Every structure is written in C-alpha cells, then in structure tokens.
Amino acid sequence: MESAMDYHTAKALLEWQVEFGVDEAICDAPVNRFEVKPEPKKPVLPVASETATVLTPIRANPPGEVDGAALAREAAAGAGDIEALKAALGAFEACELKRGARNLVFADGTFGARVMIVGEAPGREEDQIGTPFVGEAGTLLDKMLSAIDLNRAENVYITNVLPWRPPQNREPTPAELGMMLPFLERHVALAKPEILVLMGNIACQAVLGKRGITRMRGEWGDAMGVKVLPMFHPAYLLRSPEKKRDAWADLLALKARLKSE
Ligand code: URA
Numbered sequence: 001m002e003s004a005m006d007y008h009t010a011k012a013l014l015e016w017q018v019e020f021g022v023d024e025a026i027c028d029a030p031v032n033r034f035e036v037k038p039e040p041k042k043p044v045l046p047v048a049s050e051t052a053t054v055l056t057p058i059r060a061n062p063p064g065e066v067d068g069a070a071l072a073r074e075a076a077a078g079a080g081d082i083e084a085l086k087a088a089l090g091a092f093e094a095c096e097l098k099r100g101a102r103n104l105v106f107a108d109g110t111f112g113a114r115v116m117i118v119g120e121a122p123g124r125e126e127d128q129i130g131t132p133f134v135g136e137a138g139t140l141l142d143k144m145l146s147a148i149d150l151n152r153a154e155n156v157y158i159t160n161v162l163p164w165r166p167p168q169n170r171e172p173t174p175a176e177l178g179m180m181l182p183f184l185e186r187h188v189a190l191a192k193p194e195i196l197v198l199m200g201n202i203a204c205q206a207v208l209g210k211r212g213i214t215r216m217r218g219e220w221g222d223a224m225g226v227k228v229l230p231m232f233h234p235a236y237l238l239r240s241p242e243k244k245r246d247a248w249a250d251l252l253a254l255k256a257r258l259k260s261e
Contacts, residue, residue, distance in 0.1 A: 120203060122160060218246065
C-alpha cells in the first residue's frame with residue numbers, strides 16, 4: 001500500500017514547484033511523462049530582439065512534419081463569416097498551445113466596430129473565462145478606452161494574436177505567431193475595422209513584422225489593409241506607470257483620427 005507523504009516533504013515539494021514558476025494545477029490526476037510518446041522535434045527558429053527590428057521570416061517545416069501555417073491558411077481562408085472562423089479555430093489542432101489551454105479566447109466587444117484592438121495572448125483569467133482582456137490589464141484597457149469614449153459594448157472590438165494561453169504566460173515563439181497569423185488576417189478581413197490598435201511588441205511583431213514598441217508607439221502605419229496604431233500594452237503600463245503619459249498621447253491621436261474621418 002502507498003504511504004501518504006508527510007506534511008513537511010509535501011510542503012517542500014510544493015514550494016520547489018512554486019519557485020520554478022508553477023502557478024496552477026492543470027490536471028486532476030498526475031501524468032506519467034515516461035509513458036507519453038515524445039513529440040516530433042520542432043524546427044528551431046530565431047528569436048527576435050529589440051535591437052534587430054525586422055524579423056526573419058518563418059522557415060518551412062522539414063519534410064514529414066505538419067506544416068501548421070499551411071493548415072491555418074487553408075482553414076482561415078475557408079471561413080466565410082465570423083462564426084465559421086471561430087469554429088475553424090476551435091477545430092484547429094496544429095498549435096501545441098491549444099493542448100495546455102482551458103479555453104479558446106476568440107474575441108470580445110462589438111464585431112464590425114471602427115476600432116479593433118489586437119493584444120498578445122490570453123493570460124490566466126482570460127484562459128479561465130474564454131474572453132480577452134478580463135484581468136488586471138483588461139481593466140486598465142477598459143479605463144483607457146473609456147477615457148476617449150470607447151467601450152466594448154458599443155464601439156470597440158478586441159482580439160489577440162494568439163487565441164490560447166502560452167504556458168506560464170511565456171512569450172509566444174515566432175513559429176506560433178507565424179502559424180496563427182492567417183487566422184488574425186482573416187479575422188481583420190471579416191471585422192473590417194478602420195483602425196487596428198496594436199498593443200505591445202508581440203502584436204507589432206505579428207502584424208508589422210517588427211518590434212521596438214518604444215520607438216514605434218504613436219506612429220501610424222498601414223497593414224492588413226487598414227490604418228494601424230502601435231501602443232504600449234496595458235500590462236506594460238501597469239509595470240511602468242510613468243509611460244501612461246505616452247499612452248494618453250496615443251489615445252488622443254486615436255480619438256482625433258476617429259473624429260476626422
Ligand atoms: N494580455 C493580452 O495581450 N491579451 C489578453 O487577452 C490579456 C492580457
């Protein structure tokens with residue numbers, strides 16, 4: 001018969017896991033990793049840095065491996081409306097992130113609004129509820145929007161570059177961004193916003209192919225057939241409140257453009 005682990009050993013093991021970044025229990029039963037078949041190796045892709053602004057395109061998959069980006073392009077192109085796009089994402093199995101996520105986080109707000117916000121990826125709360133920007137960063141985002149008379153219920157549509165939470169909120173890889181980009185492109189094409197607001201470096205990397213948000217914020221550009229405005233991500237503003245002044249300037253620029261058109 002198995003003996004129960006003593007209190008102090010169990011506590012020490014738990015503390016060790018917390019120290020290594022474990023912040024939630026995922027399964028009801030333990031997984032025996034020795035019995036799980038190893039996944040085929042993924043291609044190693046270059047990681048972009050702040051200094052190397054223009055990013056290397058995603059490489060083709062080695063022979064024999066599933067080309068997730070090609071599958072995504074096909075699935076996204078076949079989606080004739082927003083419900084079909086959501087269903088296509090729900091049925092998409094090539095992205096590993098899906099396996100660690102609780103929910104698909106698709107979109108929130110007013111479909112067809114003039115302004116579409118693109119964030120990075122769901123965090124813990126978003127993953128639990130299935131709605132983008134509902135945690136602390138989401139609360140700040142709502143306050144920022146309401147300061148220029150925008151809100152989800154009436155005039156803003158919100159999505160993320162990735163619809164599944166990366167484990168431990170780690171940064172998405174270039175491969176994950178490249179694979180999921182066709183879905184975002186289709187999402188934008190169906191929602192037809194006038195303005196895309198890109199929240200932070202990851203949204204800029206996916207949509208503009210470059211990062212460096214400190215330099216890019218507030219600079220209007222064009223991508224996916226619409227005007228784009230990069231801004232600091234609300235999560236970054238929570239960590240660096242002194243940057244809220246810049247964010248306020250960008251919000252005013254957004255408001256002015258909405259008025260002028
Ligand atoms: N950060 C994001 O980029 N998106 C969310 O949905 C939540 C936090």
